[in-house]
Amino acid sequence: MLEFVKILGVKINPLTMEETLVEVEKYLSKEKPLHLMGVNADKINLCISNPKIKKIVNESEIINADGASVVLASKYLGYSIPERVAGIDLMQELLLLSESKNYSVYFLGAKEEIVLKMLERFKTTYPNLKVAGHRNGYFSDDEIDIIQEEIRVLKPNIVFVGITSPKKEYLIDHFLNNGLTSVFMGVGGSFDVLSGSIKRAPLWMQKANLEWLYRVMKEPKRLFKRYFVGNVEFINHVLKEKREKNGK
Incomplete structure (x- = not known):
């Protein structure tokens, strides 16, 4: 089992991007299921x-810190998470890995x-990528088992799930509980970015941990509550945990 720290009761593996890729490939090489x-x-x-x-998060085999606020909170609470492993960056690294190792x-x-x-864009950026199939994210609950059986038949090595939370977590958990053996990764809105439909934050904002601010500027109605109200809530939880930790 990988080493982990707990922040507000949630497990996180203190992994770098490179370490994450090494761990994921262990599952890929053995064709073992992974969330x-x-x-x-x-x-x-x-x-x-x-x-x-x-429960679904804490039972996942690999859990990355996909947020600068989580990395900062870990340091404030006395833990050591080496870096943010952004989901969209990890997805692109896994696409490169899949292309080089012929994973589908x-x-x-x-x-x-x-x-x-x-x-269509991947034909240029990942010309040798083996695409087993695809399905859009607009489906009813009655269609979930049909999608599940399609994945079972196609046996892709990696399934990228570009659906919002918590639906994607429930969906992946359902698939894994029903015997699918792929590596499943929830990637949120990454398909929109990688298709070119939504522009990603400039590199300087990514490096300055301000990618969240760029996203809010682009979609204020949808994201203001999540990032501003949600971050205040998260900070309050972290401060409370710090007080409790110091009180012990």
């Missing part, structure tokens, strides 16, 4: 209010036109 999880402040807030999601990939999520646009 590759990324947590940020919003996900930790969700875990605090939703025991079912917390499947994409589930986003609108049909977004997925198709992304796959």
